[in-house]
Each structure stands twice: as C-alpha cells, then as structure tokens.
Amino acid sequence: MSEADTLLIDATTRILQDLCDPQTVNAAKDDGWKPTLWRALEESGLTLAWVPEERGGAGASLADGFAIAAVSGRFAVPVPLGETLLAGWLLAAAGLDCPDGTMSAAPSRPRDRITLGKDGRLSGRALGIPFAGTVQHLAVLTEQDRTLHVALVAAKDCAIRAAPGLSGDGRDAVTFDGVVPIAMAELPGNLGANCLAVMGAALRASQIGGGLQEILAMATAYAQERVAFEKPIAKFQAVQHNLARLAGETAAAVAAASSTADTIATLDGLGDAAFFEAAAAKIRAGEAAGEGAAIAHQVHGAIGFTEEHILHRFTQRLWAWRDDFGNESEWAVQLGEFVAEGGADELWPLLASR
Amino acid sequence: MSEADTLLIDATTRILQDLCDPQTVNAAKDDGWKPTLWRALEESGLTLAWVPEERGGAGASLADGFAIAAVSGRFAVPVPLGETLLAGWLLAAAGLDCPDGTMSAAPSRPRDRITLGKDGRLSGRALGIPFAGTVQHLAVLTEQDRTLHVALVAAKDCAIRAAPGLSGDGRDAVTFDGVVPIAMAELPGNLGANCLAVMGAALRASQIGGGLQEILAMATAYAQERVAFEKPIAKFQAVQHNLARLAGETAAAVAAASSTADTIATLDGLGDAAFFEAAAAKIRAGEAAGEGAAIAHQVHGAIGFTEEHILHRFTQRLWAWRDDFGNESEWAVQLGEFVAEGGADELWPLLASR
C-alpha cells in the first residue's frame, strides 16, 4: 500500500482553503482570484508534482499526485490543477522538460486520434479538452506510423472552439491540423496507447471521490440545519436514507479511486492491472457522480438549485468529470471485453489478484 | 374505449374466490382442488371466452378476455386459464374448432420456430411453454414456406421435457419433431407472424397488472398490521415511500396493460398499433413486475419469504410471466428498431396517436 505525504496534502488543503474557498469563489465578481491561486499552487510545486525535479517539477510520488487530485475535488477547483498534473506526467514520461504555467492534455475522448506527419506537423482534432481555451500549453499523445509520441504544443498555435461545458471550466474542441510542436519525444516502451486515458481516468476518479465527500458533508450539514414540518429534515427517515445512499456512492467512488491510485503508484508502468483498476474506478466513480449529485440536490431542495449556493460548483464538475477521459459506457465496454476474453473461470482470479 | 362485461368479471372473481383462494390453495396438501376449479371455469365458459359460440366457445369480447386475465392475475391462478384463453383465440382466429380441456400455446420465445413439412408433420422445438407438461392440447403457430398456419396438437404426441419454472406451473420444453396435428388451418391475412407474441404479451401484461394490484394490497395491509419499534411499520416513512413506489409500478403496469387490451379490443386485426402497445405494455409491466415484487418482499420481511405465506405465489408468477411471450429486452429491441426506423420526428406523432 502506497502512502501519500501528509504534509503535502495538508499544504494543498491549506492553499485551497485560503485561496479557493468555494463560497468566496462563488461570490467573486470577477476572475481576479484565479492568478493568485494559480501562483500559490505553482510556487508550492503542486502543479508539477509528477515532474522530476531535473525537469522543472517537484518530483513528488505518484501517490502524492493522486492525493492532490482528491483534495482538488473536495474544493471543486476551477483552475487546471489536475490537468497540469496530468500533462506534466505525460511530458515527463517521455523525458520532455515542462514549461511553467497552465497546461491540459489531449486527447480526452477515447476515439479521438491526433497524428504526427512526416513533416513534423500534427493533424487531427480532440473534443472536450478541459480548460483548453485558457491554458498556455497542451501535452498531446500522438501517433506516427504506430509509434507513440508525446508532443508539447502551445495552445495559441491550435484552433480552439471554446465550449464552457457543464462546469464552465471549458470543454473545448481543439484542432491540431498543421501545428508544429514546441518539443516532442517518443513514449517509452512501458507505456501504451491507453496510458493517457488510464492516468486521466484515475485522476478524475480521485477528483470525483473528493467532490462526493464534500457534497456528502454539505448535504449532511444542511439536513441538520434546515427545518421543515417543525423539525430538522435530518430527522426524516426519507432524508436519512437518501444520505445513507449518498454515503454509499461516496464510499464506492473513494474506495475505487484510492485502490486505482495505489495500483498505479506501486506498480511499474501501466499494464493490465492499472487498466483494470482505472476502468473500474472510472465506471464506478462516474456512476456515483450521477447518483450522488442527484441525491445531494434532492436533499438541498430549491436552495441547492441556485447560483448563489455552492452545491452546483461541485455537482456540475462531477457531471463534467465523468465525461472526461472516457465515460462509464466507454470504459465498461473495454472492461467487459477484457473480462470476456479471459473467460468466466478467469474472472475470480482476476478480481482476487487486486 | 372498450368496456368489459362487469357481470362476467364478477362471475370470474366469484369462482376464483370460492375455488382458488390463494391462502387455501397454498395450504392444500395435494392438487385435488385443481380439477374442481378447472371444471367451474370451463362450465362458466371462461376458458374459451375468446372462441365463438359456433366453435365451442363462449363468444365473449376481446375486452372480456383481457379482463378475465387481469382477474386471474389478482388470484395468481395456478391453472392454465390464460393459456387456454390464448390457445382458443389462436385456434378460433384460424377457423378451427376448439377441444374441451386445458390448452397452452406455442411458441412463447420470440426466436423459437416450428415448421410444417410437406408431409404434414411438424418439426422444431419451443422452450418455456407454460403448463405444457400438464395440458391436453397445444395450439401451435407454425410456418410452411412462409405461409403461417395454426395447428392443434395433442400434448401427448409431443416430446416434453418438464421444468417447473419459477412458479411451479411448468415452463416446459416441447419438441414437435414428427408430430401430426389433429387439425390445421391457415392463419387469416389480417394476422401476421407476431400475432401470438402480441396477444401473449398483452395477456401477460394484464395478468401482471392484476398480480401487482394484489401484492400492493397485501403489502399495504401487512404494513398496517405489523408492529416494529412499537408502531405499525406503515408509520415509517421508508415503508410509506416503498409502498408509494410499489403503487407507481402497479399503476404503470395496469395503465399500460389496459391501454393495450383496449387497443386490441377496438381495432381490427393486430397491426402496428397493437404491436406498439403490446410491446410497450410487456416492457413496462415486466419492469414493474421485477421492481414491484422486490418492494413487496422488502415490506413483508422474513414472513414473505416463507412457503406458508402466499406472497410467493404472486411474486414467482410475476417473475415467470415477464419471461413469457418475449421478455422486456426482446420487446424493447423490437420497439426501439420500430421507432428508429420511423425517425426522431415521427416519434411524437406515434405516441400521440395512441
């Protein structure tokens, strides 16, 4: 079992509490707080936690990075912290140096392909790239004659069609046609074509787990404050049972995500075990995100449906995160095919091996 | 809107109350009550309600027959009343005379095919035929060079592999290879290959609706009697909400089934409208059967799981009925393909036409 650095988690939590309190952010009149937050995260080394020190990063462990992601979920962080982490990991994996500033990674949807031509130019398109419209760089997984490469691209060089997505963070369409990367390198042999999807899914599962923990706490607290029919609604059995179900969904997401993070952190490369755990976590956490958000809203009633309440900062990100790096259906088909190929009698040994 | 004969419904209810009270049947040491019940049903003309008088039946309306089926569901009738009704309808549709006694109809599963050879012998196999192991005759929908025929077959002439099925009523495998029918006729042109499936689905949906009404009444009554934590469990909000959900499932099944019965009773032949309604009713009633049985058991707790309690007489039949004449998935694929063929903009006109 891997252990994340509690000091690092505490530091992340403190920065986010100070500079990204959802209540303050929600009430802010403009985005002026964003650069301050980003600077604090960057200066503390959190944004490039997964990049070795010699490549400009903080050289933290894989377990640390997932812990940062889980904390970022608990704050519904509206800056590309997770995305920059992921992009940094991809660049570092290929031995590339990491630039400062915000990044995102592409592709996010399983069927999007970006190819690298003989002329050194990219082509292809990726939809739903988180924060693509606002980040400075993109780390791109690309193919040239079946060889996988990682390319660092300046966002300004790409044609980006902005779309706010559910959370307002941006789920933008990026067209790479003709773009010349700033830097490029082959992906090492211990990583496959699904490496970005697996890491992205694991990251999102961690964030979903964190987000669910927070809306469970919010809904639990609200149920104890809100009075209806002359008692706190927490005293109604229907509300208690709804919250028990929310706790169950939260537990499943948290357990699946932390199991996956642990698997990736303790094994070398991203083999079948990482695929299996990441797929299961993204499926189960994605299901939990949908169920959990619905329950949290039901408990909150009308107030939770308003712009001024922070609940939507979480629920809209939960909905968005379940779509990123493969949705439940996409992962489930892949996982189902993997299991079927092994056959009925190999399923239990597979499960027990985790 | 078609109206069933209330006198007939009352008569059916009375016979079943007298001779097929679930409590009495459940406690009976042997099957001695079965012939008495069957004789009463037969003498009152209920078993051949859908057969014209000149062919040996009661000549009741289609609406009447579906009403009988719904009442039979309310009593979880363990004799082939619905099956004989259906077989009688099929034989009569082809202009064949109906024998006395118990019957069932084949095939029940959508992909089972029975063919009629040039030598006048049947071949093929049908699985899951309700009561096949105990009835005297089978009405069989069969094909000869794409022409549809109805054949009356003596059950003793077939090779029958008995299986009790969920309800114990029998869901038997019937092999027709080499069987020479007692009588045979072409199906009239206004009926197609799906006519038995459509009628069977409509019949089962009616029975499921009746069964759900009864378990809703049982669970409601039980919740008011059973005391836990010093009050009737009906006073617990969780139990109230479970029963409200059961009421919703019951309502959906009843509404879908009665709409289908009305459609078949008022239109000539079994065209697209009958297919659409029967498909929707079998899907929705089948879903309701599963959900509803689960809720009724949850409300009843341990007592509902015992042999001596009558709940299982209903729930096991609900589970069995949803498999007969096409399950939810089979009908849903057919209905989905039908809707998709019409296209998005024709969906609302289709719905509104019903």
Added chain:
Amino acid sequence: MSQAIHFDPIRLPPEAEELRIEVRAFLAEEIANGGFDPRTTILSSGFDREFSKRVGAKGWIGMTWPKQYGGRERSFLERYVATEEFRVACAPTAAHFTADRQSGPVLLKYAPEHIKQEVLPAITRGECTFCIGMSEPNSGSDLFAASTRATATDGGYLINGTKLWTSNAHQSDFMIGLFRTSPPTKENRRHGLTQFLVRLKQSGITINPVRNMAHKHEFNEVVFEDLFIPEDHILGELDGAWKQATSELAYERSGPERFLETYYVLTELVRVLGNSPDPRAAEGIGRLVAQVHTLRRMSVSVNGMLQAGKEPVLEGSIVKDVGTIWEQTLPDKARSLAAFVDAEPGNRATFDELLQYATTIAPKLTIQGGTTEVLRGIIARGLGLR
C-alpha cells in the same frame, strides 16, 4: 384497505384530435415564420408575451372556462391535447401557462364576480401573467409554515414578509399569494392562512432576482412592505386556505407537463442514434418509449376520468411521482445510450447542447411544485397508510 388503482383506457375524442391538427398547424407556422425557436425556448425561460397573445387569439388559453369569462367551454381532454402539443413543440408558454393551469381555476372558484370579469378574460387573451406566491425562505415543502403576514386594516390587509422561489414574478402582473391572517391553532397547524390576489405592478413590492445554477433568472424573492390589498381580493375562506389547496390538484399533478419537461432529449437521442441502431441502442430507445407511452396513457386516463366526474386523486399523484422521476433520469439515460455516437461536427452538437442543459435543470424536477418526499407521503395517505 384502499380502492384498487385503476386507469380507464381513455382515448382522446374526435374533437380533441381535430384540435390537435389545428394546434400543430399553428405551431408549425409559428416556427416557420420565426414566431418562436424551439431550441431558444428550451434554453431560455420560454417567456414571450406576444406569443401568448397569439395563442390567446386562437382561444387556447383558459379553453375549458365558461364563455362569459372568455373561455371556450371545451373539455379537459381538448385542453390536454393542446398542452401536450405546445410542450412537445417547445413553445414559449411561460407567460400564460401558470394562469391557464392554476391561477385561473382558483379565480373561477373563489374570486368575486367583478374580479373574475376583470381578470379571466385578460388571461384568455394572453395578456395577463400570473405567478404563485407560496414558498418562503423557511417554508418550502411545508407550505403551512408560511409566515408572511396579512394584517387587517381599514378595508383590507397590509402585507409584510418575503416569498421565495417565485417563478416569473419579475414578469408577472398578478400573484396568488398565501399569507398568514391568523396564527395556527393547537388543533390545526394548517389554520390561519388565506389566499389573496395580489396586483404586482405597484409600490410596496420589491422583486429581487434569484439566479439558478444554469445562471438563468427564473426564480425571485418577492418582498412585501406594508402592501395594501383590498378585502375583496381575498380568494376563498379567511384562514381556510388549507381547505382549498386540494381542489385542482389532480389536474395539476397529472398534466403532460409532468413527464415531458425533458422530452426534447428523447427526440434528439432518437435522431443521433439513427435509423439502424444496434441492439444496445435499440433496447434503450424501446424502454424509454415504453415508459413515456405508459406515462402518457396514465396522464390521459386521469384527465379523462376527471372529465367524466371521477376522482382519481391517488392516480393523479402517482402520475406526477413516476413522471417527474422519469423526466429527471431521462438525460442520464440518454447520455449513456449516446456514448458511442460519433462526434463528427454536426452529428451530435444539438443533442449535446440540449443534453447538457437538461442535465443541469434535472435536479429541480423532483423539487418544484412539491418534492418527491412530500408527494410520496401524499400517495401513502392515498393508500391508507397515514
């Protein structure tokens, strides 16, 4: 034990189907000539006074009401057909729908004659928008906790307090408000509330927007400060609003708007899945269609039974419970079924846009107009459990 649940398999009568043809022609022409745009209507509040006036001119607002008040004395099944066609066409009915469904019937039953003569015809002309002033900051599901006071004064009442979640208050002419005229009694905590007709366009009323999580201005906070309401604006019995609350509920709960709120997602889903869906997609469509068909048949049945003088109160509540849960879960099911639809430009842009919107508004569908929790309590009472 309660009466068995029952749904007469009611079909819409010929006059209703004739009306459907008229309504469809009207809506098609409106769309064709730019009268409204369905997509815009979905994504906005759907409030368009000019459109409402054109609907009023056709005689389709308050169409079941007596002719002397501008109504057309048509049946509830005719109204049913018009309502579902407007809803499915995503027409902007917000400026008249509340008055048509709820406020008008209340006025018809409880308002003094001169108010009926003044207001009802204006509603039918589409010139008069109503909102409903029930909820308050501390009184949501529990309406009888309302604390906004109506204090008796010369010839009327002075209103002080705050209503919340009042949809469209900022664009309305009238509110039917629930105010406290007496404290509750020990025996009956529902005692002491009275319904009033409130004219909104006057001083003493401040309306503040409450934006929703889709960042739209739909709700309002309505603050009353010494607002005077004349005595003859009382609707029904003083202190006895609790007796009136249930009068039109079966209609209100069982209308097509109770399951068609996100119907556009289903239409677009069928479109993106194409004419030859694989078994996975076909099964999904089939199950969704079976459910919406069943809900519609339940809803038609309840309306028809009401028209026939029956009282399907339990059935009406069930339609709302099953219907709102369904319309709420539809976006998630559609998302899953469309997971493998190719994202080539144009293929699913409309679907994705509408799906995203429906996902965002879905949470309110089991909260507004009575939460699932309250509704299931009502159903449980109908079953004899409470």
Added chain:
Amino acid sequence: MSQAIHFDPIRLPPEAEELRIEVRAFLAEEIANGGFDPRTTILSSGFDREFSKRVGAKGWIGMTWPKQYGGRERSFLERYVATEEFRVACAPTAAHFTADRQSGPVLLKYAPEHIKQEVLPAITRGECTFCIGMSEPNSGSDLFAASTRATATDGGYLINGTKLWTSNAHQSDFMIGLFRTSPPTKENRRHGLTQFLVRLKQSGITINPVRNMAHKHEFNEVVFEDLFIPEDHILGELDGAWKQATSELAYERSGPERFLETYYVLTELVRVLGNSPDPRAAEGIGRLVAQVHTLRRMSVSVNGMLQAGKEPVLEGSIVKDVGTIWEQTLPDKARSLAAFVDAEPGNRATFDELLQYATTIAPKLTIQGGTTEVLRGIIARGLGLR
C-alpha cells in the same frame, strides 16, 4: 459533521496470498474427488458436517483465535482470503460458518473459561454447529422487542418462549440466544435482555421447520418450554446484551459474504455471453465487474483497517448496504444481459437454473441479518443524523 469516509487501499499480505493458493488447491481437490459439488451446494443449504471437519482439519475454522482454544492466531486478512475463496467456490460451509464468524468470537469474549475450553476447540475442528436465536415472531428488525423469558431459578434460568427464522437450528448443536431476564426500563427500552449459550440437544426444546419460498428447509421455529440453562451459560452482562451487540459488527457487516451471495450468477453470465460479447453485453459485464471489484476493495479495506486497529464502523455498514443491494439486483441484471443468448440445449441450462434459484432467494438478501431500512438508519447515525 462526521469524519470523512475513508478506505485505505489495503492489499492482502504475502501470507494471505500463500494461504489462498493452499485453499484453492484444497477446494479443487474436494471438487475433483467428489467432496462437494458447487451446483448442488448452491441449490441446497450447503450443510455438510464431513466437509466442515475436513476444513477444520486444515486449521481454517476459527483461524484468528488464540491457539489455546484451537485457533491459529492468523490475521483477519488471512481469514478474509479463506472466506472469499470458500464462498466463490460455492463450498458447503453452513455447518461451521456461523460459529466461525459470529458465535466463536462472542464466546471468546464473554464465555467463562471452562466453556471456552469445551466449545471453541470443537468449533475449530468443524464438529460443532451454531445457530443464532435472535428474532421472534414479534421481534424481527427490532431485536429489543424480544419477549422469550429467562426466569431465574435455582442455579440458573428457565426459558419459555419462541424464536423464529433460526437458520439451521435443526442441524445445530448450540444456539446463542437472546432472552428477556428483566423488563425494559423507562429510560432504556433495550435494557433487560441477556445472551445465553443454549445446548440444543436436550428436552424442553422443540424445533419446527419453516420452509422458505424456494421450498427449502432453512429456517426454524424454536420453542422453549421450561428449558433449564445453568447460570454459567450466561454470555456477558445480565440484562446488558444491548451493550454487546456491536462488538463484532464491523467484521460481520463487511465480510465477502455480504456481496458474493449470488456471485455464481456473474460467473455463469460471463460464460454464456462468450468471449466476444457485443457492446450491449460487454458494457453490462464491465459495469458489473467494476462494481464487484469496488465492493471487494471496500471489503478488504475495512478488514485491513480493523486488523490495523482502526474502527471503520461507518465504512463496514456501508459495505453491507451497498453489497447486499448489489448481490440482490445481480440476478435481474444478468437476466436482462443474457436475453439474447441462444437457448440451444446445453448453452444456458446451468445459467438458467442458477439464475432462477438466485431470483428466488434474492429477496432475503436485504432482510436477513438486518434489513436495508435498519442498516440505513445505522449509517445515518454514523453520519451524525440521529
């Protein structure tokens, strides 16, 4: 606000994985030499004393207990591995499982030394079957309503009353029974119940079968008429059973048996869907596997945290709630996913047989050992709501 829900990503230690290899070899050999048949075990009660003795001989019953009582002082994670392997192999463990999981730990904690020395070693040898005498005709979910009396007499107690739903009582040697020694007090309705060790093979006890809806004899009614129990057979505090009820609950709620009860359906589903499932079937398998994997990881985590001295009480209850709901709905999901599997003879006969059985027993999974309603109340309490 409560502590955040947490699951340490615990992996099973090498000694547990070594044990797994041993257990698998044992089970494979048992099946090969006819020691037990998985299918028969599923369809029967799974009670086989000879098998239990062979398991006892391997040292796998009470394996976490002190060696002085026949235990092996192995870790709870080792026990976890053995339990899940036995469960997945559909081995007939009914003759020892209750004693291993519940009764033994109660004796260890509360029984006097001479009883521990007598009974515990016999349990570990697989020679001693326990049942649990908690529920009564009028006391199911509400255990503290138990009314079977234990009246003080010379040197002990006389028991009169009836226990119900007592699984395997007819094949058991002992019961741990909950009897009323005093009336409840005004302040504490849970006061007045005491746990006793009951020797079943004596007069004064009548055991009547209660067949279940699958027509199997699993439950019993156990009638006590002036049964004498010596004083030293009291387990724990007189009148204070309510303090003891929670001692081993986290283990009891979070074991692999809480989500693997119908696991055989998943195995057979994967088999009938074949190696190249279509997207509909593949998605279905994928979602089911994601869920069972997650449950197992939750369950391992809770057991590991317990072993590490933590108190994941809330997490343990959640495992049981989510796990039992899942194992209950699995048969229905499998039925739907297998809808298009061809019915050629042999193809799905085993699947259909097991599916039918699982469908029939599914209702009990959210009732036995604490209903979903009671469990969710416990979770709500863990969240700080009660």
